[in-house]
Every structure is written in C-alpha cells, then in structure tokens.
Amino acid sequence: MTPSKAFILGLSLVLFALIALAPPGMLLLNLFSFSPKISIWKWLLERQVHLLTLHSLNMALVATVTALALGLPVGLALGSKRKPLLFGIIFFLPLAIPPYLTASCWMGLLGRGGILPHLAHEWLGMDARSSWLGGAWGAGIVLGLSYFPVLTYMVISGMRRLDAHLEEAAMFALPENGILRKITLPLLFPQIGTGLLLVFLLAITNYAVPSLLGIRTFTVKIYTYFSVFQDIGGAVLLSLPLLLICLVCVLLLHHIMKGRVFFSLQQGEEMGGSLLRLLNSKLFKILACGPALFVTCTPILFLLFQTGSFLSLKIAVDQAKESILTSFVLALFASFCISIVAFVSGYALERTKWGKGGVTRSLFFFPFALPSVLLSIGVIFFWNRPGIVLVYQSLLIITILWGAKYLPLAQRVLADHIRQIPLEMEEIAFLSQLSWTKSLCRIVWPLARPGFLVAWAVTYIFCLSELGGTLLVIPPGADTMPVRLYNIMHYGSSSLLAALGLVLIMMTIIPMGLLVWCGKGIKGLRD
Amino acid sequence: MKIPLLQVERIRQHFGDTAALVDVSFELPEDQILTILGPSGCGKTTLLRIIAGLQKPDEGTVWINGQKMNGTGTWVAPQQRSVGMIFQTLALWPHLTVEGNIGLGLKARGIKKADRDSTIEEVLEKLQMVQHLKRYPHTLSVGEQQRVALARALVLQPRLLLLDEPFSHLDLDLREDLITLIKGLTATIIFVTHDQHDALAMGGLLAIMCKGRLEQIGKQEEILQNPATEFVRYFVRRSTGLFNG
Ligand SMILES: Nc1ncnc2c1ncn2[C@@H]1O[C@H](COP(=O)(O)OP(=O)(O)OP(=O)(O)O)[C@@H](O)[C@H]1O
Ligand SMILES: [Mg+2]
Numbered sequence: 001m002t003p004s005k006a007f008i009l010g011l012s013l014v015l016f017a018l019i020a021l022a023p024p025g026m027l028l029l030n031l032f033s034f035s036p037k038i039s040i041w042k043w044l045l046e047r048q049v050h051l052l053t054l055h056s057l058n059m060a061l062v063a064t065v066t067a068l069a070l071g072l073p074v075g076l077a078l079g080s081k082r083k084p085l086l087f088g089i090i091f092f093l094p095l096a097i098p099p100y101l102t103a104s105c106w107m108g109l110l111g112r113g114g115i116l117p118h119l120a121h122e123w124l125g126m127d128a129r130s131s132w133l134g135g136a137w138g139a140g141i142v143l144g145l146s147y148f149p150v151l152t153y154m155v156i157s158g159m160r161r162l163d164a165h166l167e168e169a170a171m172f173a174l175p176e177n178g179i180l181r182k183i184t185l186p187l188l189f190p191q192i193g194t195g196l197l198l199v200f201l202l203a204i205t206n207y208a209v210p211s212l213l214g215i216r217t218f219t220v221k222i223y224t225y226f227s228v229f230q231d232i233g234g235a236v237l238l239s240l241p242l243l244l245i246c247l248v249c250v251l252l253l254h255h256i257m258k259g260r261v262f263f264s265l266q267q268g269e270e271m272g273g274s275l276l277r278l279l280n281s282k283l284f285k286i287l288a289c290g291p292a293l294f295v296t297c298t299p300i301l302f303l304l305f306q307t308g309s310f311l312s313l314k315i316a317v318d319q320a321k322e323s324i325l326t327s328f329v330l331a332l333f334a335s336f337c338i339s340i341v342a343f344v345s346g347y348a349l350e351r352t353k354w355g356k357g358g359v360t361r362s363l364f365f366f367p368f369a370l371p372s373v374l375l376s377i378g379v380i381f382f383w384n385r386p387g388i389v390l391v392y393q394s395l396l397i398i399t400i401l402w403g404a405k406y407l408p409l410a411q412r413v414l415a416d417h418i419r420q421i422p423l424e425m426e427e428i429a430f431l432s433q434l435s436w437t438k439s440l441c442r443i444v445w446p447l448a449r450p451g452f453l454v455a456w457a458v459t460y461i462f463c464l465s466e467l468g469g470t471l472l473v474i475p476p477g478a479d480t481m482p483v484r485l486y487n488i489m490h491y492g493s494s495s496l497l498a499a500l501g502l503v504l505i506m507m508t509i510i511p512m513g514l515l516v517w518c519g520k521g522i523k524g525l526r527d
Numbered sequence: 528m529k530i531p532l533l534q535v536e537r538i539r540q541h542f543g544d545t546a547a548l549v550d551v552s553f554e555l556p557e558d559q560i561l562t563i564l565g566p567s568g569c570g571k572t573t574l575l576r577i578i579a580g581l582q583k584p585d586e587g588t589v590w591i592n593g594q595k596m597n598g599t600g601t602w603v604a605p606q607q608r609s610v611g612m613i614f615q616t617l618a619l620w621p622h623l624t625v626e627g628n629i630g631l632g633l634k635a636r637g638i639k640k641a642d643r644d645s646t647i648e649e650v651l652e653k654l655q656m657v658q659h660l661k662r663y664p665h666t667l668s669v670g671e672q673q674r675v676a677l678a679r680a681l682v683l684q685p686r687l688l689l690l691d692e693p694f695s696h697l698d699l700d701l702r703e704d705l706i707t708l709i710k711g712l713t714a715t716i717i718f719v720t721h722d723q724h725d726a727l728a729m730g731g732l733l734a735i736m737c738k739g740r741l742e743q744i745g746k747q748e749e750i751l752q753n754p755a756t757e758f759v760r761y762f763v764r765r766s767t768g769l770f771n772g
Contacts, residue, residue: 002604422616422618424614424616424618425618425620427579427581427605427612427614427618428612428614428618428620428679429620429631430581430604430605430606431579431581431605431606431610431611431612431680432631432632432635432679432683433606433632433635433636433683434606434631434632434635435606435635438635442631443620446622447620447621447622
C-alpha cells in the first residue's frame with residue numbers, strides 16, 4: 001500500500017469511527033459509570049420494559065407487514081419487463097413525506113375529531129369521539145405507509161438483476177403462477193428479506209410517530225429519560241433491550257446479504273425484469289399500484305386542502321424563511337460530506353482484506369440500526385467537550401448526528417456499488433502508470449458516481465426529515481423545518497402545519513427532480 | 528551474455544488448498560514471443576498477474592531486465608514495472624472514449640495534449656482504428672474493443688506485453704488478423720491461450736502448463752518433436768490433429 005493510499009483510506013476510516021462508531025461506543029462503554037447503583041436485572045425485570053418491548057415490537061411488525069402488503073406488489077409491477085413510468089412516482093413520493101407528517105395527516109383524517117369520524121357521525125350517526133387511528137397498530141400502519149418504498153426499491157433492484165432465462169427455462173415445466181411461486185419469488189427472497197428488515201429497523205427506531213400518537217415505545221421513553229429526567233444512565237440502560245433487537249436484525253441482515261450486492265443501479269434500462277405475463281398485465285399493475293397510489297396521494301391532497309390557498313402558503317414561507325434555509329443548507333452540506341466519507345471508507349471496506357470480514361461489516365452498519373435519540377445522546381456525550389465547545393454549540397453537531405445515523409447506510413450503498421466495478425478496471429490503470437490516487441479519481445469515482453448519487457439522495461432525504469435526534473442536539477435558538485413542524489403540531493394551527501409540510505415535501509422533491517433531470521441529460525449525452 | 532528481459536524463478540502460489548502455481552521458472556529473451564498453452568484453470572492468469580505485479584507470489588522471484596521485482600524487502604509496484612497487459616475481460620473503461628482509454632496513461636505521465644494526440648493517432652493507425660477515436664467502448668464490436676485494449680497497452684511502449692487470452696470469443700478471421708498484427712510488433716510478448724490452434728499460429732517459443740506446473744518450454748518445433756512428458760505428448764497430439772484436420 002502506498003503512503004498516499006494508506007493516508008486517504010486511513011483518514012476516511014478515522015472520520016467514520018469518530019462520527020459513527022465513537023458516540024454510541026463510548027456511551028455503551030461508560031454504561032456502568034452513569035448509574036452504578038441500579039442493577040441491570042432489576043431494570044429489565046420491571047414490567048415497564050416488557051410493555052415497551054411489546055409496543056415497540058408491535059409497532060415495527062405492523063409496519064413491516066404493511067410495507068410488505070403495499071411494497072411487494074408495487075415492486076413486482078415496477079420491476080417487470082414493461083415498466084409503467086407514471087407509477088414510478090409512487091415509489092419515491094412516500095419517502096418525501098416524513099412519517100410524522102403522514103401521521104399527522106392520517107390523524108387529521110381518521111383520528112379523534114378527524115374529518116372521517118366526523119362525517120360518519122353526521123351522516124351515519126356513528127360514534128365520532130373515539131379515534132380510528134390509535135395504539136401501536138396505528139403507528140405501525142403509518143410507518144409502513146411511509147417506508148414501503150424501501151422494500152419496493154429492493155424488489156426492483158432484485159428484479160433488474162434477475163436472469164430472465166431462469167424464468168424462461170421454467171416455462172416448459174410450470175404454469176405462470178407456479179413460476180412466480182417457485183422461481184421468481186424465491187430468487188427475490190434475499191432482496192425482500194433485506195427490505196423487510198430495513199423497514200423493521202426504520203420503524204422500531206422511529207421516535208416522532210409514536211411520540212405524536214402517544215405510544216410508549218423504547219424511543220419515546222429514552223427521549224423522556226434523557227431530556228426530562230436528565231438521566232443518561234437510565235436512558236442508556238433502557239435502550240439495552242432495543243439494542244439487542246437491533247443487533248439481531250443487523251446479524252440477520254448480514255446473513256441474508258452475505259456476498260450479495262443489494263444496492264445496484266443497472267445502467268441499461270432494457271436489462272433484467274421478469275417476463276411473466278402475470279406481472280406484466282395491466283390489471284396486475286393497477287391492482288398493485290392503485291392502493292399505494294391512494295395512500296401516497298391522500299396525505300398530499302389533505303395537506304393541500306388544509307393549506308387552503310396560495311396566500312397561506314406564502315405567509316407560511318415568509319414566516320419560516322430561516323428554518324427553511326437552515327434545513328436546506330444543512331441537509332445539503334451534511335449529505336454531501338456524508339457521501340464523500342462514505343465513498344472513500346466504502347472503498348476501504350470493499351477493497352481491503354479486513355473490510356470483507358463479517359464482524360467488521362456488521363459493526364460498520366450497526367449505528368444505522370440504532371435509534372437516533374440514542375445516537376444523539378452518544379453524540380452529546382462524546383462531542384460535548386471543553387476544548388471543542390464550538391462544535392457542540394453550532395449546527396455542526398446536527399451534521400455529526402446525521403452522519404452517525406446515515407453514514408453507515410451511505411457507506412453500504414457505495415461499498416455495494418464499488419464491488420460491482422471489476423477490480424481489473426483499476427489494475428489496468430495501475431499498469432497504465434496511474435497512481436492509486438489518480439485511479440481513484442479517474443476510474444473508480446466516475447464508475448461509482450451513480451452509487452454516489454443514490455447515496456447522496458437517500459442521505460439528503462433522511463437528513464432533511466430527521467426529527468427525534470435533532471430535537472435533542474439542536475443548539476438553542478436554531479430551528480430546522482422538522483423541529484418547527486413538530487412544535488406547530490403541538491401548539492400551532494393546522495393550516496400553518498399543512499403549508500409548511502408542503503414546503504418540506506417540495507424541498508425534497510425539487511432537488512430530486514433536478515437530479516433525475518440532470519442524470520437523464522448526462523446519460524443522453526453519453527449514448 | 529545478454530541478460531534475458533524476464534526471469535521467473537521458482538514461483539509458487541496457493542489459494543487455500545488449490546496450488547495455482549508450483550515452482551514455475553523460465554526465462555524470456557528480449558523481442559521474443561512466448562506462448563503459454565494450457566487447459567483452463569492451470570494457472571496462466573495467475574502467472575501473468577504475478578509478473579505484472581498485481582499479485583505477490585507466496586514464494587519465488589520475478590526479475591525484469593535484471594532488476595529484482597519482489598522478494599524480502601523489495602517490491603516494485605505495477606506502475607514502475609513498465610509492463611502492459613490485456614485482460615481476458617479486456618477491462619476497457621466504460622466511461623471514457625477510445626481516445627480517453629488510450630490517452631489516460633500518457634496523461635498520467637504528464638505528456639502534453641498535442642504530443643498525446645499524435646501518439647494516439649499513430650498507434651490507432653497501426654491498428655486501423657483511427658475512425659473510432661471518439662466512440663465509447665460499448666458501441667464497438669468485440670474485435671474493435673480488443674484492438675482498443677491492445678492500443679491502450681502499446682501506447683505506453685512497455686518493455687513486456689502480457690496478453691491473457693485476448694482472442695476468446697473472436698471468429699477465426701479476426702483471430703488470424705490479430706495474430707498477424709501481434710507477430711508484426713517489435714516487442715517482448717507473453718501470449719496466453721488454451722487454444723492449440725492459436726498457439727501454433729503464433730510461432731516463436733512455446734510453454735506448456737498443466738495444473739500449476741510448467742511442463743515444457745522451448746522452440747515450437749522442438750516441443751512438437753520431443754514432448755517431455757505424457758501430458759505434453761497428449762496435448763501435442765491433439766494440436767497436430769487439429770492442425771491437419
Ligand atoms: N483469487 C483467487 N482465489 C482463489 N482461487 C483462485 C484465485 N485466482 C485463481 N484461483 C484458482 O487458481 C487456479 C488457477 O487459476 P487461473 O485463473 O490462473 O487459471 P487460468 O489458467 O487462467 O484459467 P482460464 O484458462 O480458465 O482463464 C484455479 O483453480 C483458480 O480457481
Ligand atoms: Mg485465465
């Protein structure tokens with residue numbers, strides 16, 4: 001290894017460790033110094049923990065099942081040979097609407113005093129006082145509605161890599177639905193499994209939705225222990241059972257992912273896709289995409305309806321100008337930095353011997369599986385030091401928190417992408433007398449760019465809407481859009497909430513639209 | 528006596544339980560073409576990778592121009608070996624045009640644009656590919672891609688050119704064209720193939736490999752007449768059979 005290679009890869013790994021590994025790691029290492037008096041066993045045996053486990057698991061499982069019911073058919077429909085372009089939008093839009101916003105929309109529609117119970121009372125004389133959307137189930141469904149595109153994306157990427165010959169070969173022996181059950185779905189199993197586990201993780205670590213719906217999950221309790229009782233030890237102790245669940249998920253994920261590439265971006269549009277007539281039929285596409293389209297558009301229509309007029313939108317924007325700017329610049333900055341570190345450290349993971357080890361991979365992915373409320377406690381604990389108060393008191397701390405949560409995900413996306421670049425592309429560069437650094441810039445980087453854009457987009461979307469952890473680390477006086485929305489949900493008017501909600505959605509859609517448009521342009525130039 | 532351009536001394540390479548190379552030693556004088564012939568999986572690619580410095584052997588030494596390339600405390604990086612290579616997969620850079628693919632190495636050497644252009648043109652002219660300068664690899668036919676890979680290696684004027692089955696997937700006419708082209712180059716070349724036909728057409732020195740061992744090396748006619756081992760005899764019989772019928 002040349003000195004410059006060692007330096008660059010080492011630096012990226014040090015950054016990764018400082019941002020993503022050190023905060024939760026230090027927290028866990030110091031567990032006993034926080035609260036030496038309480039015995040862990042007493043905590044774990046208390047009834048409260050069982051209830052929290054029950055609620056959290058319930059919520060996450062319902063979310064996973066919802067995502068499966070919605071996301072799998074959409075994935076099968078969009079991943080088939082003939083792709084309905086129009087429906088492609090539903091595979092992205094739900095991610096642009098943060099879950100807590102979705103939750104508040106559905107609450108406005110179905111919750112206590114919501115529009116539908118109200119109408120039911122008026123017209124049908126039904127009891128309107130109770131909420132139609134309560135408990136862990138409600139929260140789970142809302143989270144499933146928000147995160148089903150994750151599964152959809154996985155299924156699509158799996159179907160793109162599907163070798164159509166495998167289906168063709170089965171056509172002599174099996175009827176269509178037999179092929180679907182015996183060939184296509186089993187081939188997609190790893191992708192479906194990964195998608196479901198990711199949805200499960202995103203749901204169980206979510207703070208904003210259960211907090212909004214008043215459900216006592218681990219994340220809500222951890223938040224309360226830290227911010228209300230100022231009890232770090234209690235918060236960390238309480239998170240241990242949740243950590244165990246997340247650890248199991250990560251290990252399962254590793255087991256399923258073994259040696260496979262999950263985040264792939266096929267270059268040729270015509271490549272891959274199932275040939276089954278069943279999946280390519282119009283009827284299936286409508287049946288699959290219809291419900292997803294409905295649950296995607298309803299919140300947006302609801303927000304439009306609540307906003308009322310263009311004027312109220314304008315007023316809301318004027319009022320929140322500063323938060324909009326902060327959120328936008330911060331998310332842009334953070335997602336860019338995160339993706340760069342993810343690119344280099346992902347390379348280190350993929351192209352060095354030790355990075356291929358299962359323990360390293362799971363360890364590097366683990367921070368993503370942790371709730372951001374816990375990560376933010378870790379970030380505060382690790383970065384709130386006398387020498388570097390500036391970091392802690394500035395918006396940089398938010399960037400670090402987002403990095404802790406999403407750097408592992410971006411790294412995985414990029415590592416998977418780099419794995420798909422044949423090593424020989426680099427070796428021939430070395431033989432052409434390019435130094436390692438030059439080969440990284442001129443060969444690996446251009447070839448990994450699609451993966452970089454995916455990583456950037458995913459990070460940008462998640463950072464822009466991150467709420468739970470941001471609430472804990474945000475310096476006094478500063479304000480991001482989600483934090484403002486959250487405050488309005490508790491104290492503000494519904495039309496202001498709707499207007500700002502729309503603004504937040506547009507802040508996601510517009511950059512993504514530009515990205516897709518530019519991407520098309522670049523592609524067009526090349527062909 | 529003049530030192531040979533390449534000396535390979537008792538190279539060993541294991542991958543887990545498989546012995547990819549066992550005590551491979553040979554010498555190659557300057558401006559000679561050596562054809563390495565052997566069945567699939569006998570370690571041909573591994574040997575080339577070790578000579579190029581893309582891989583460190585478990586044991587043994589490679590010398591180029593009398594200079595030690597590897598050993599305890601010595602390691603010459605592939606960038607400094609002045610070795611050109613064409614991979615089995617070609618590995619053309621898909622994001623660069625033909626011009627970009629060929630010019631990148633020159634650029635890395637710090638050669639000016641004008642000089643670069645003329646050098647690229649010269650090489651492409653030799654390969655009859657000038658008209659494809661601005662095209663991307665995926666728009667070229669396989670035969671044309673092979674020529675680009677060859678041009679990319681030739682343009683840096685390596686002391687040693689390693690060709691790893693560059694003609695797989697080519698039809699006979701194109702193979703013969705390219706073999707004539709390669710024979711016409713003044714360079715030291717190692718040409719690897721599992722195809723007896725190509726090996727005989729190339730002429731020059733011939734080496735036969737089997738299961739990681741170098742069975743015999745020498746002039747083509749010598750090997751045809753006096754096969755040293757049972758395996759070589761078998762291989763030779765097959766190839767001459769091929770040749771005649
Ligand atoms: N990186 C590796 N890891 C494990 N085994 C390897 C590796 N590279 C090569 N081998 C093994 O070493 C042996 C020789 O491989 P090599 O690629 O050199 O053969 P080859 O002669 O080039 O074959 P072919 O004609 O099919 O290209 C094979 O058994 C192969 O499986
Ligand atoms: Mg080979």
